[in-house]
Amino acid sequence: MCGLFGEFGPEALRDPADIEAISRTIHHRGPDDGGSKTGPGWMLGFRRLAILDLSAAGHQPLHSEDGRYVIAFNGEVYNYLELREELLAQGERFRSGTDTEVVLRLLMREGAAALGRLNGMFAFVFIDKLARRFLIVRDRLGVKPLYLCRQGGGLRFASELKALLAWQGAGRSLNRPALLDFLSLGYLPNATCIFQGYAKLPAGHCLEGDLDNAGRAEPRCYWSVTVAPDDRPPQTDAATREELQALLADAVRLRMRSDVPVAILMSGGVDSTLVAALAQASGATPVALTAGFAGADEDETALARTVARHLGLTLRELPIHAASLADVDELARIHDEPFADPSAIPMFRICEAARREATVLLSGDGGDEAFGGYRRYVEMQRHQSLLMLPNWLRRAAWTGLRGRLGPSRQYRLAKATLPDGLIGAVFDGLGLLRESGVRALLPSDLAGTAGDVPAEVARLWSASRGRDILSRQRQFDYGLYLPDDVLVKSDRASMAHSTELRSPFLDYRVVEFAARLPNRLLVSDRQGKLILRDLARERLPRDVWAGRKKGFGVPLKEWLRAPGGLAFARERLLERNALTAGLWSRPGAERLLQDAGAMGTHAAQLIWRLLVLDAWARTWLPTEGTS
Template sequence: MCGLFGEFGQDVLRDEAALAAISRSIRHRGPDDDGLATGNGWMLGFRRLAILDLSPAGHQPLFHDDGRYVLVYNGEIYNYLELKAELLAAGERFRSGTDTEVLLKLLIREGAAALPRLNGMFAFAFVDMERRSFVVARDRLGVKPLYLHHRPGQLRFASELKALLEWPGAERRIDRGALADYLAMGYLPHESCIFQGYAKLAPGHFLSGSIDGPEVVPQRWWQVTMQPEDRGPDRDDALLEELDALLDDALRIRMRSDVPVALLLSGGIDSGLVAAYAARTGQPPLALVAGVGSPEMDETDLARATAKHLGIDLREMQLTADSLKDVDHVATSFDEPFADTSALPTLRICEAARQHATVLLTGDGGDEAFGGYRRYLEAQRYKNLMNLPEGVQRLAWAAGRGWLPPRLAYRLAKATLPDELLGAVFDGFGLTRDPALALILPDGLTTAPDVAAPVARAWAKSAGLDLLSRQRDFDYRCYLTDDVLVKVDRASMAHSTEVRSPFLDYRVVEWAARLPHRLLVDDRHGKLMLRKLAAKMLPPAVTTGRKKGFGAPVDDWFRTPGGAAMIRDRLVANAVPDLWNPDGVAQVLALHLARKRNYGDILWRLLVLEAWHRRYLAPELSDKGLAA
């Protein structure tokens, strides 16, 4: 697990001071070692977080013995031992115990065709100096990030945006479309970037070409396809055994590490099952849980029950309203505005975990794979009310949006919604018509559509599938990749820790995509298949408990004197021109304090935006920071 940066083209950066500044900007991703190599038409830089083979043999950039090939790589190839055995049988020899050397030799033999053989999370850049060619790739689900900056004849790339911004002359002009997406969604989709001229390589894609004149034409090498199969009830026990074996092996290969491993535990089934499989190894890792003091979100009691049941040592920590001050930490760590409140406990728990371990196990990805989100159940409740004629649907949607209270309008929308709006309402993302947004934004988004464009595009790609499959497909395209995995990567790497999840194993993802719906959700519960498995491994309080959202109770925190004072100071008294209306913020805060409605999420989005602006844009540029 590391950080990388590099450049291809005729005039690559060679200034030592500038290169050192770029490397320092991502030191947190790799404090154990750093490396830099340059050649005709290429430059590759690296920061190492040592996980496998802690010796100097793990230094990068890694050159092949003949000097023709070079690689920089961030991530983990979990099946590297199996791949290494194949390569040894084919006559290859190794001088290290790293997965990096396995990847290098595999790429030399097979090029981009090797990608489907990799079970892991990764971003890498590989150069063949004789052919003057390169391959740059990102893992299937986008667990590891890769930012790009492309101009004719030149390609720059880095693990984090802050590294690209350290290049001499790097521009910082806010993309207004991306800003609108952020305010509607609370995060930025991988198709866009907050600054003009920058981009992200999409999950499951790679670039290849000549280092002399690199072009950016991404090629897809993987995607998950929802194809529920009609498997009879007589197969249920066999399917449960298949799942047990899959998860057991996914956990086994993720325990491969030459540094200590710990577990991030919540009160849910997903992380509980990861803990159960880890306990099977005979060396159960230390577990950590973050409490937030809210009955709706705090899962400390359930985490205690799981730890006691499995015989795992549990360390606890608590967050309070004082944690709002961590907004500046969020801005620095995430580079782009990112308003998922669960970033707060994730940052804190990764910081605490670093005292005990470098590798952390989680249950991320279980909800998407096995139908765990409450919004999936909501959709099932309303799916039989969607057969009204399209004209009636549109009329009801327009009328409800115009005069009904928001909660009633939302319910009406679920029963009468045209297809292009389903993604936002049934998945809870990207609606741009919130009354609060009209108050706080300078233009009120009066010309914006009802749904953020990235949400509409992602939803349209699943046309023809049933509703539950469309929701899961949407989450793999948007929410998991651009929210959950961004949060986990930036929060963990900010504290030089690596996070691994068995539920993100592509074999588990592809297997779950074929499950019949009766094994995913019913009228009351989601994750039915996982619940059956958990019933054999976890205490009843966990397997039958109500799902709680992982986050921070910002609604309550902003009603404390300190929280309200922070909003008034940062968003009203010191508003950034052209980004929000301070009078509108004051009105929204007053409504929130009077408990007319909960506006904590919107206030948090603005607070993050203010902290981000202060971190990444000089004050004198704030008036002209918006692109036309």
Template structure:
């Protein structure tokens, strides 16, 4: 987990380098070093959490060997080893083991299409001193955050809002329409923020800024709806399970790549359990597993199931119990570090587990986040999909999902003047509106950015960032 920030100025400027106070806003994201790059047009800053190539050769901002390109990069390119071989075949040479150097070489060879080759989680800004352009990109699922502000004179960006605001001429006001959006959805969807004129670079997007015309071009490079399975489709359930197992194990192997200790955040569920089993299978020594619980072990406390699974896998188990007092005491700090509010109490668990992991010297934490979104594990999603399919097969029933018709049917279901069979039918049909979600709205929740990305990924990313950890989600590599 690193942190990046920077300014790009339209015309030549004699500005001073980024101050320590600017980088200090991100110091919790990178305890292993910091760096700046400044010329007449740009200021790049970086704080580092060293995960791959722990030597000084991996420091950032990093320049290409000829000095043409400079990058400040937060994240991991999981398939950097495979890309390194491919790029060497095309004539590139490397002097470090860092995935940042692979990123620079990939941009040199493939240009803006380099992001289509990356598997991982990333947010970066790359300066081309010859073309006088800046290229920003964010990973497919939006695991790594990137905020920006663009006006007539300066383009500013940062990993967190609280690091971006000091770079601006004046603090931007709240956007009332986005406040309303937050109160409605209980989070702030992309590309909006609560601050007027400040945006999130959406997941799966790039932004290309040319100083020649001072025009920022936003482009989507990945969309889940346009993703196609390569190869022959599975013929039966056994082949489907085999494909899922092989794909997930491949993702877990890639997320285990690190030069520091890796652990697992484990609940009693299938998602994190599958990650734990595959991770331990492919790890060279017993892994640490961290699970969260509550005083008195209420029904939703899954520590017993988590411990049983972890011990069966030969893992070292750590239980983290959250007393009520910790919720109250930690709440002000939680609000401060989250940048934007999320109305979900699960956030407390996402912060306490990384804290416990950090005490054990862990720097990378694998999670099961993303499984419910990928496999439609939420009950309301299953109901909505089934209802939509049912209505699609019987178009005349679509009218029954109308809220106005629902009132009529509910009234009919309670009428003593109608036969019992009619009342029963009206009662069943009147429930369609409760389970039916219009396709547009369903896609909003389950697409990109989706419900899970907005809630779970922000929490898992921000929590470990506070504790000098990197959170990796194999369900979204």
């Protein structure tokens, strides 16, 4: 797990001091070692977090023995030992015990055709210096980030946006339409970037091209998941559970491979506790780590203790620094782009504390998307009848009632009027530009261009037209919420503290298997993850497999209702600040902050988004203003 950066083109950076300055911006991603290599029309830089083969043999960028090929590899290929054995049988000889060298030699033999054989999370750059060709790749699900910037005929790339911004003369011109996405969703879709001229390589995509014409290379998809509609005949339920158990067990086994300590981030939920149970069943005895939120509904410390005793695992309770609204500045520093998922705060603090125990952490990320764990999946099962009503009738109800309803109910009614079942795309968050609270915050130059939902939400949702609502929701979350919210949060929080986060539920084999499951094995009108609960029933206490999903949040309402919280928000959002002028509507923010005592979850989310946007502007916008 590391960080990389580089440039292709006739003006590719060569000055060691400039390269080192860029490297320092992502030192946190790889504090153990750093390196760079340059050649005619190319430069590669790297920061290393040593996980496999801790010796100097793991130094990157890594060259082939004849010097023709070079690679900078960020991430892990979990099945590298199996691939290594194949290559040894074919006559290859290795100089290190790293997965990076396995990937290098596989690419030397097979080129881009090798991508389908890699089981892991990664972003890497591979160069054939003789043929003057390159290959840039991001993993299937987008666990590892990769930013791009085209400069004339050249191309720059980096693991984090801050590294690209460190180039001399790098632009910071605000992409104003991106504000619509952020104020609506609380994060930015992969299809956009907060600054003009920058982009992200999509999950499951690669770039191939000529070193001498790199700026013209276009991404192509090498893998995608398709959630099958709920009309396929399954095998027997028992056989399905048995196959899933074998897949998950193997995914856990592969992710236990490490030359540094491995621990499990364990709450009291089904996903992380099932990972712990499968790790223990494989003969491993990793330490389980849990974080408590004393007095909060989200606290699951007691349940984690019960699970640890049941499995015979050592449990360490992490001392978490008290979180507060002031943490917004730290989040702005590590995220580079506005990111307002409130659970980023506890995630950041947990990784900070966990780093004292282990370098590799196993998590339950991806379990909700694969197996229908989010509340919105269950809610849509309950409210299917809403979609049967004519849209004109739903719109008439919204028009007649919205003035007499509170913000939360008004928002739900507004969602119910969306065409084509779009309610499924925004059911568990704001995500609705038409909603009055969001609309009131939009800058005047953008309010007139805003539709019902952000353009990327509409595009991704329409791509699954014709399927049942649950299949559409799961497909949508794989395209947007998982890569652009969940995995961004996990990557930035873990790498900020030089830790590697691995999730067995993000094994592509598990994802592909779950995508073929019928809905009846996933969600009822009471709870989700039915098939996972069945697996957990055999291994874990009843309170786990029968319990409700608690989530991973923070008490935003309570913070903002408190006198200190309200004062903090007013000072940040209503003061005259040239940097933030025009990022949101000041009158809309004033109305939002008027009645803190009656503040609900809906308003608290919107205020938090404004605080995040303010902190981001103070951190990343040039002091002379934006262009």
